[in-house]
Amino acid sequence: MKVALGEAPLEEWMCRGITYLFPKNDTPTNASQYRPITCMSNLYKITTKCVTEALQREIKIRGLLTENQMGTMRKVQGAKEHALANIAINAAHNCRLYSTWIDITKAFDSVDHLVLEHVIRRLKLPNWMTNFILDTIKRWTIDIRWHKECIIEGKKIERGILQGDSLSPLLFVLCMDPLSRRLRQLYPSVQIRTSDSREFGTNHLLYIDDLKLLAKDEDVMQKMTKETEEYLTHIGLTINRDKSATNSSRCADTARLLEGPRPTNTWVSRKRGTHR
DSSP, rough: OOOOOTSSSSOGGGGGEEEEEEEEESSSSSSGGEEEEEEOHHHHHHHHHHHHHHHHHHHHTTTSSSBBBOSSSSTTTHHHHHHHHHHHHHTTTTTOEEEEOOOOHHHHHHHHHHHHHHHHTTOHHHHHHHHHHHHHHHHHHEEEEETEEEEEEEEEOSSOOOSSSSSHHHHHHHHHHHHHEEEHHHHOEHHHHHESSSSEEEEEEEETTTEEESSSSSEEEEEEEHHHHHHHHTTTTTTOGOOOEOOOOOGGTTTTEEEEEOOOOBBOTTTTOOOO
């Protein structure tokens, strides 16, 4: 804890991981056909776990994440809640809503470090927490291994969020939160009435980097999709058009246009196999 609190120096070796390259198929021919898996030291993971616990409490007390983000909610099955909310919303509107499902290319690996630093600083976290996170980011380094051979040693991570611990997804969702707040502020929500006669409304659902936009009006959907694309570009992310989908012809430049009738609540996510 002395390291986390800034009472002891953060050593370079603590922030150094080993990235193993695993082929995605039997005959990989280029780098994109390998899946990188990074392993961090146990001491690093224990230290960042302590910081994560403190950061999660800070987020909960101060409401630093919108309720649209279900990927890091504690004691909640986020993927399940995400799927059920989507089914309920679409059912309430007879599956006639305009939707755009956004898939981000290599999301964790692409975040701009200047943006990440700006996000952390503007949250005005306790000084020890801010200093630890920013110091850690600057020291991220990996050795890249293929089979038993180290092919790249001491590669500094100049962009993206180094995975392999509990802190990394929390840093990513904090980068996505300004987009969530902007969508909530600028665009109308799709409303449904719950069984206890309460009103629930939203215009998007988030699970870490998986984003689904919802709107009654096609013009609103087009504007929300453009807003999303501009923000993602600003923080260094790119939409994967081939893995994104929409039922709005006005959004076909951003996401693949679905053929036939509008998608129903049996739209399935390839990532988690849950109904959308």
